[in-house]
Amino acid sequence: MSEFSTSVYLWGETGKPSLVSPESIALYWFLNNYYRDYKSIEVVFANNTDLSPNEELPLLVENGKKLTGFVDIVGYLMEKLQNNDDVETTLLKDGLLEFTGELSVLTEYQMYLNKTNYETFTRKAFSQLLYWPMWYNTPMNYRTRARQRCSHTLGYLMHDDDPDSLESFQLESARLPQSKAFQATQDRKMRSKEELQNVKHNLQYLTRLKDYLTTWSQVRNSLRHQGDVIPADFLLWANLFVQLNLPDGDKVGQQIKDAVNEDFHQLVQNKIDQLSSTDPRVFQRDPLFQEQGNVIMSIYHYVHKFI
Numbered sequence: 001m002s003e004f005s006t007s008v009y010l011w012g013e014t015g016k017p018s019l020v021s022p023e024s025i026a027l028y029w030f031l032n033n034y035y036r037d038y039k040s041i042e043v044v045f046a047n048n049t050d051l052s053p054n055e056e057l058p059l060l061v062e063n064g065k066k067l068t069g070f071v072d073i074v075g076y077l078m079e080k081l082q083n084n085d086d087v088e089t090t091l092l093k094d095g096l097l098e099f100t101g102e103l104s105v106l107t108e109y110q111m112y113l114n115k116t117n118y119e120t121f122t123r124k125a126f127s128q129l130l131y132w133p134m135w136y137n138t139p140m141n142y143r144t145r146a147r148q149r150c151s152h153t154l155g156y157l158m159h160d161d162d163p164d165s166l167e168s169f170q171l172e173s174a175r176l177p178q179s180k181a182f183q184a185t186q187d188r189k190m191r192s193k194e195e196l197q198n199v200k201h202n203l204q205y206l207t208r209l210k211d212y213l214t215t216w217s218q219v220r221n222s223l224r225h226q227g228d229v230i231p232a233d234f235l236l237w238a239n240l241f242v243q244l245n246l247p248d249g250d251k252v253g254q255q256i257k258d259a260v261n262e263d264f265h266q267l268v269q270n271k272i273d274q275l276s277s278t279d280p281r282v283f284q285r286d287p288l289f290q291e292q293g294n295v296i297m298s299i300y301h302y303v304h305k306f307i
Helices: 024-035 070-079 088-103 105-113 115-129 134-154 166-175 182-220 229-245 250-259 262-276 297-302
Strands: 005-011 042-044 059-062 064-070 283-285
Touching: 024 059, 024 070, 024 105, 024 229, 024 297, 042 297, 059 070, 070 088, 070 229, 088 105, 088 182, 105 115, 105 134, 105 182, 105 229, 115 134, 134 182, 182 229, 182 250, 182 262, 229 250, 250 262
Parallel strands: 005 042, 042 283
Antiparallel strands: 005 059, 059 064
């Protein structure tokens, strides 16, 4: 039996959380730099969403209780600690934490719907974290989910199954007799249309990010003891850490400066550098066989759903 009362399952490898999960990064930073009762917790980089009731990580398991997501996990852990804040401050901190969770939608856009990031980083990252064939299917499934979540923020997003997409047009063209010159012309038109759509959505993303950071900083500055680190800070820093380090992340830094100021951008960068280089204090272990996302255990969990 484990000597630790609480197990936390994250996305990651080689002892560090992965960029594919800003919430795993945020929780890892929170546990190693903020949470006082860290000695009762063990971290497992299992990369296995089958362990989770909603098939998402991070996951906390304690005495049969399972909680998922940074906001719910941190809320549960913070209830165990003595809180000296007044009611108004507590409500503001909780509200800011919930609001910070919404930033993950913009991070998902960058990871799964920004074409450059998806093709040059995201798909490759999952191939290093997961067993075959999960490494192939998982980013595609997350891309579909991201499109649904981002549609409320950025509007309709073209995808491969769209009848107006280049891929669909090429499949349809293959069935119809036509000259190569005509097909090449149509391909160029469709490709230009998709490129314009990508530019449009990337600009919308940058605008939403700027608006979000402006609001976030205003609420954060309204809290007492502004110099004290709070849980919402870790989630913000982790999301920005991911967005800044993606292949197309150069523009994000400028948006941070424009949304708040140069000092805020420098503070964020300093905190990210500090947290990324700090040695872990929370115990880590490798996943057991039954905790891994290998083919055998994936089949087991799939069958178990119907029993």
